[in-house]
Amino acid sequence: MDGxxxxxxxxxxxxGLLVFFYGxxxxxxxxxxxxxxxxxxxxxxxxxxxxxxSAASMTATWIWASSMYASATSGYTYGISxxxxxxxxxxxxILFIYPFGKRIRAVAPKAHTxxxxxxxxHGRSSQLxxxxxxxxxxxxxxxxxxxxxxxLISLLSPFTFTQGVFxxxxxxxxxxxxxxxxxxxxxxxxQVVAMLGAVAVIVPFIFFAADFxxxxxxxxxxxxxxxxxxxSSQAFMEQGAPYIAAVLAYAIGNQTxxxxxxxxxESLIKPTFITATVxxxxxxxxxxxxxxxxxxxxxxxxxxDLNNIIPGMAAEYLPPVLLALFFIMxxxxxSSTADSDLAALSSIVMADVYxxxxxxxxxxxxxxxxxxxxxxxxxxxxxxxxxxxxxxxxLDLLVFVGALWGALVFPVLASFYWDKVTGRAFTTSVLAxxxxxxxxxxxxxxxxGFFGIVVDVLSVVGVGVVLGLMAFGFFGVxxxxxxxxxxxxxxAPFAIGSLHEYATLCGSLVAYSVSTVICxxxxxxxxxxxxxAVIAQRTGDFDDGPEAAAAGTGAGTSDGTDxxxxxxxxxxxxxxxxxx
Amino acid sequence: MTxxxxxxxxxxxxxxxxxxxxxxxxxxxxxxxxxxxxxxxxI
Numbered sequence: 023m024d025g026x027x028x029x030x031x032x033x034x035x036x037x038g039l040l041v042f043f044y045g046x047x048x049x050x051x052x053x054x055x056x057x058x059x060x061x062x063x064x065x066x067x068x069x070x071x072x073x074x075x076s077a078a079s080m081t082a083t084w085i086w087a088s089s090m091y092a093s094a095t096s097g098y099t100y101g102i103s104x105x106x107x108x109x110x111x112x113x114x115x116i117l118f119i120y121p122f123g124k125r126i127r128a129v130a131p132k133a134h135t136x137x138x139x140x141x142x143x144h145g146r147s148s149q150l151x152x153x154x155x156x157x158x159x160x161x162x163x164x165x166x167x168x169x170x171x172x173x174l175i176s177l178l179s180p181f182t183f184t185q186g187v188f189x190x191x192x193x194x195x196x197x198x199x200x201x202x203x204x205x206x207x208x209x210x211x212x213q214v215v216a217m218l219g220a221v222a223v224i225v226p227f228i229f230f231a232a233d234f235x236x237x238x239x240x241x242x243x244x245x246x247x248x249x250x251x252x253x254s255s256q257a258f259m260e261q262g263a264p265y266i267a268a269v270l271a272y273a274i275g276n277q278t279x280x281x282x283x284x285x286x287x288e289s290l291i292k293p294t295f296i297t298a299t300v301x302x303x304x305x306x307x308x309x310x311x312x313x314x315x316x317x318x319x320x321x322x323x324x325x326x327d328l329n330n331i332i333p334g335m336a337a338e339y340l341p342p343v344l345l346a347l348f349f350i351m352x353x354x355x356x357s358s359t360a361d362s363d364l365a366a367l368s369s370i371v372m373a374d375v376y377x378x379x380x381x382x383x384x385x386x387x388x389x390x391x392x393x394x395x396x397x398x399x400x401x402x403x404x405x406x407x408x409x410x411x412x413x414x415x416x417l418d419l420l421v422f423v424g425a426l427w428g429a430l431v432f433p434v435l436a437s438f439y440w441d442k443v444t445g446r447a448f449t450t451s452v453l454a455x456x457x458x459x460x461x462x463x464x465x466x467x468x469x470x471g472f473f474g475i476v477v478d479v480l481s482v483v484g485v486g487v488v489l490g491l492m493a494f495g496f497f498g499v500x501x502x503x504x505x506x507x508x509x510x511x512x513x514a515p516f517a518i519g520s521l522h523e524y525a526t527l528c529g530s531l532v533a534y535s536v537s538t539v540i541c542x543x544x545x546x547x548x549x550x551x552x553x554x555a556v557i558a559q560r561t562g563d564f565d566d567g568p569e570a571a572a573a574g575t576g577a578g579t580s581d582g583t584d585x586x587x588x589x590x591x592x593x594x595x596x597x598x599x600x601x602x
Numbered sequence: 603m604t605x606x607x608x609x610x611x612x613x614x615x616x617x618x619x620x621x622x623x624x625x626x627x628x629x630x631x632x633x634x635x636x637x638x639x640x641x642x643x644x645i
Contacts, residue, residue, distance in 0.1 A: 071645060207645060222623065229613065234609070235609040250603075301619070305622075311612045
């Protein structure tokens with residue numbers, strides 16, 4: 023069964039679809055384009071976006087082409103629970119970070135990047151850690167999405183992989199370059215409508231076209247006992263658990279999410295995140311079900327490459343019109359994430375590199391900032407296209423960035439709630455966590471003996487940290503401590519002695535535990551506290567023109583006042599020197 | 603799982619997707635009309 027060899031589009035059709043998609047998104051972006059763009063609008067759209075666009079944008083950004091391929095792969099590999107162990111945990115992470123999002127927004131109502139907030143909280147080293155990890159992470163994500171586009175176009179048309187990569191890269195840059203984040207979120211809405219509409223039609227169509235539900239009975243013999251078990255322990259340990267640990271880090275550390283958090287109206291954070299949770303979960307799990315159907319059918323993906331499951335199933339069972347819709351769905355998914363990465367990269371270079379470190383906040387020229395942002399987008403696109411041709415191992419790179427963000431989660435979150443955390447505690451804990459993560463994840467030290475037990479103990483503490491942080495967002499510190507301790511006590515008897523066999527899971531967990539323990543130990547004895555009001559004063563608008571004032575309407579603090587109106591821009595005050 | 607349960611398990615997700623699509627589209631439409639009424643930019 024190899025549908026892709028029999029259901030290709032002609033060059034003309036593919037060009038027509040790409041012109042339709044990217045031409046359409048470009049035209050939409052011109053509707054909001056301004057001759058004189060505002061620097062803050064280019065980064066956060068005036069902190070005043072409504073529910074419809076922000077929920078669509080959050081959903082579209084969290085879904086990238088790899089999420090769909092990976093969910094289907096999980097369904098094909100782990101059986102009926104596989105898509106749940108990919109999509110559900112990713113979705114719940116959006117939900118779990120919204121209480122943190124509300125706190126971050128209350129502390130820094132008009133910030134542009136999380137790194138910028140860390141600069142105001144701790145100083146330069148914490149800012150550079152967050153900014154640096156995001157530049158690497160967004161470049162990898164950009165490259166991954168370009169690769170997905172190149173692969174899709176080469177699979178379904180006569181064009182080559184390289185031609186596909188160039189077409190996607192040029193298309194995304196075309197509509198994002200001029201208006202930046204504003205164009206990204208507006209086109210996200212159109213893209214998410216296309217994606218959701220496609221899934222709502224394509225999954226049921228393939229289901230019935232492939233002779234389901236009868237195939238559930240005829241194909242049951244293709245599943246192992248674990249694959250047929252909804253409560254498969256293998257699926258949880260190998261897919262679900264590492265993903266729970268990883269996506270919390272991605273959600274907290276990733277600038278594409280933070281940027282939308284700073285852009286949405288403060289009162290709409292909760293409904294936006296809840297809608298994105300359901301939208302992401304339903305879409306990714308729904309597409310993942312194609313992997314389950316393929317498993318029941320005994321489908322063999324082309325070349326044994328599991329990334330070919332979705333394109334192969336689509337080519338096998340969809341008529342040309344729906345295959346074109348499927349093509350638009352995948353191109354929409356990868357483009358919406360790619361434009362978010364470009365917007366994130368430009369904001370980091372504009373705010374964190376130029377705004378805070380090169381020119382200084384008071385002297386930063388908004389026009390120069392815009393130029394810097396646009397040049398960043400062009401350079402980032404060129405770099406991502408160049409790296410795409412190198413065929414690097416994206417998974418390894420993403421694991422590395424994920425671990426870096428995992429090491430940052432506790433220090434970043436604690437910095438928003440706990441006035442005792444210092445810049446030195448932040449930096450030391452993150453570096454120490456990375457130093458332990460690397461040998462665990464990549465097996466540089468044998469885990470057969472004593473080191474294995476150490477890894478197990480640290481991993482168990484990591485389980486407590488992850489679950490404790492989730493509980494903390496909703497229920498506060500007392501419940502978080504109880505949940506964390508109970509999780510450690512309940513996990514320890516089963517985990518110590520065996521958990522080190524799961525290197526991916528342990529790598530993430532030790533990053534959490536080491537950073538948490540060291541950050542806590544270095545901060546807990548301090549007597550002085552940090553005045554959080556300082557952050558709002560130091561993370562205001564760069565562009566104080568009339569448009570900025572208009573755009574900023576309603577984007578003040580939760581009590582309606584504008585926390586940045588009396589902003590002063592002194593050098594950042596290290597934690598511990600303020601008043602509380 | 604029975605065949606009926608598996609069928610429901612697979613097809614519930616496209617239904618949820620359709621519901622979210624309606625919710626997001628309705629929110630967008632409402633904000634777009636309001637922005638037009640007030641003579642403001644949507645973003």
